[in-house]
């Protein structure tokens with residue numbers, strides 16, 4: 006009996022349109038990261054009296070792109086709403102957002118994100134996507150409780166968010182994780198958001214056991230943390246049910262270890278939504294949608310299929326490779342630069358990216374474009390192995406140095422670990438090994454597989470630098486001389 | 491020279507011909523303000539030094555043969571809710587004490603930066619434009635130049651009084667439910683409420699943003715037309731402005747109105763409308779007929795619902811528009827900072843907003859609350875549509891609608907302060923225009939037995955400012971009372 010039975014999970018993702026040059030309703034730059042506080046502001050995003058919002062048309066285009074990529078139905082006409090509440094980071098006392106009640110419409114309804122769970126494809130349905138503005142940020146010195154002050158930085162105020170609301174279609178924290186992976190990949194491929202930037206997305210996770218009240222864990226900002234928080238909530242709710250304790254509908258906070266119930270004010274809040282009449286209704290016609298669709302970049306699904314067909318990668322390899330667009334772009338740039346490569350090298354290239362390089366990136370918490378690694382280097386590495394300049398085993402120890410951008414030939418030279426492929430040198434070593442290991446030689450008479458033992462001894466003697474192919478050829482020749490085939 | 495008796499366009503001619511220096515003009519008006527504003531209190535802030543400095547630089551520029559714009563340095567007085575860069579813009583409220591915006595409203599860019607008007611001061615108003623008498627100002631009331639015991643109308647009462655008393659040539663007001671036309675009527679001057687979307691609201695501090703427009707106020711129709719020509723038109727900073735051609739209003743003032751059809755709405759002459767007002771307005775209608783216009787009766791079956799509809803919408807919008815005033819970023823915070831940030835916000839708002847503003851915020855918040863939204867706000871929007879339809883029915887039969895601006899002439903200061911409902915009723919003939927988003931002009935058409943001015947209202951269809959200015963101008967030329975100035979002036 007799987008213990009995920011009856012769990013319903015729905016997610017709300019707020020993602021920043023980091024590729025937008027300006028904010029949603031003014032011409033201030035939205036690239037606020039790392040800038041001095043309150044320097045990217047104007048009367049509109051500071052909510053100064055009399056200032057008015059004007060829609061950023063590019064934001065509409067980006068939302069259209071995403072809606073198309075997620076296969077949502079885009080509404081022909083919609084208007085913005087005011088969500089009224091007081092908070093120091095909200096300079097107008099209301100947030101300009103969209104609302105699908107009170108006569109309003111979402112930007113787009115529905116949509117689908119396919120995920121793969123245990124080799125089966127499951128389609129997670131979306132409810133809607135919305136456009137809205139982000140508030141400013143409260144800044145503290147150290148922790149909130151110990152900070153001597155709270156300061157407000159309005160640089161973020163008025164930057165663009167897209168809210169994506171899923172149906173409660175996921176039935177385990179793992180499914181939620183897979184959903185987020187696929188969704189973020191799609192977002193990244195649309196070119197509207199660099200999902201890897203700090204704070205580029207935030208997730209509110211709703212979870213309930215069927216027949217019981219749901220809780221909402223707010224403001225989680227990594228896929229891993231979403232999965233952990235949901236796993237914790239699932240356990241907590243099931244335990245409460247088992248012990249006969251009552252579950253209430255509530256908002257909870259994830260502190261990295263556990264979820265904590267917040268005061269239940271959240272659900273009583275009345276945001277007094279009503280139309281924002283400083284903006285005129287926006288109309289989106291078919292020809293506009295068609296135009297955006299034509300310019301829609303390749304999506305992960307298409308790219309995966311292309312990799313299978315063009316580079317003869319397996320379905321699994323292609324799927325993993327395309328998940329992070331920066332890695333997939335790196336792959337493509339690399340193999341395009343080397344005309345002599347074929348399917349075998351493509352596969353090698355893919356393996357290097359997926360295993361050793363991704364491993365290093367994970368360990369060092371870096372992204373591939375934050376390192377000095379160049380696609381050409383991986384080409385060089387694979388060529389060096391093929392040409393017998395180094396062994397695959399030693400190549401693995403080069404990863405750290407490669408990330409600094411050092412040329413492969415130089416790493417090999419510096420390491421002094423060039424493969425030994427000089428036949429006379431290798432023949433001497435092989436002769437020594439045969440002399441020193443009469444027992445293995447005897448074994449070779451009975452089973453040819455035992456030859457591998459001798460190869461191992463040669464490798465040990467050369468600290469892995471012996472060219473395995475040549476070594477094997479020499480050993481074959483020497484054993485033959487001893488009458489062993 | 492009694493320049494304050496001259497019209498704006500006449501003074502501009504004199505400057506153009508170099509008969510008079512701009513500095514002299516500015517100096518004369520500042521002196522006039524100095525002499526009379528203790529009585530009237532039209533102004534909350536004056537910018538003497540910067541105005542004189544600008545005047546001198548304009549004079550120099552003219553001497554050098556440079557162009558300084560169509561308004562030739564004429565003095566312009568601006569209501570306290572329109573943003574003027576670095577000038578106190580306080581909306582008659584303590585909560586904005588000391589606030590100087592870092593930017594200009596679009597109308598300022600056009601009138602001052604582009605066409606060379608000189609801002610001489612900021613005029614008094616009902617706090618956040620909420621009121622019809624200019625009594626709800628944290629600076630105290632403004633008085634009517636025709637009778638210092640009476641209100642000047644409102645909420646742009648300071649702008650109305652300063653024009654009527656010869657303290658300025660041009661003024662700007664804002665009209666949410668009649669706030670330009672009410673002081674125009676009570677002070678015996680000309681005021682125009684443009685079609686919604688005709689003039690940019692960028693830089694106008696919002697009270698009820700779906701209803702209001704900035705409007706010109708002046709002694710005569712030609713002066714208003716001149717200002718409107720410059721102010722009107724599409725603004726990329728206000729997406730509700732309409733990209734429709736701006737007519738050359740000053741060039742069509744003398745057009746014949748022969749065979750124009752004027753709609754006379756019987757409901758606008760009904761109960762509650764003062765008889766002297768009715769008689770005076772009817773006399774003017776006769777004059778227009780004499781000029782060849784025809785009249786027909788039109789009907790407004792939903793007029794009785796306009797006041798509740800107007801106030802529901804205005805208050806709902808106000809509750810949200812005024813949410814930003816918490817003293818955190820600009821203006822004044824409460825001295826008492828104990829408690830959390832929400833307590834400080836509430837205390838600040840409780841202390842700094844006046845009673846009428848608090849009343850409207852509370853009523854508006856209530857109307858927008860979950861469970862009441864459909865019952866109040868949505869219903870009000872539906873009635874608003876009916877009122878629009880009433881007008882569109884009327885415009886199938888007529889070119890413009892003529893009626894009184896206000897039900898009465900100016901009332902006494904303090905007379906209605908304890909009776910907000912009666913005060914709200916004063917907007918009955920003006921606020922339908924805002925609900926429908928139409929344009930309307932108020933011009934003086936006579937005086938009551940006490941010598942108080944009576945306003946004549948011409949309501950035009952969407953973007954027909956040209957039509958109503960034309961009718962207003964011809965009537966004004968027949969009546970010849972626009973040259974009469976408030977008795978306050980006689981002694982000078």
Ligand SMILES: [Zn+2]
Pocket residue numbers: 028031032033045046047048049050051163
């Ligand atoms: Zn901005």
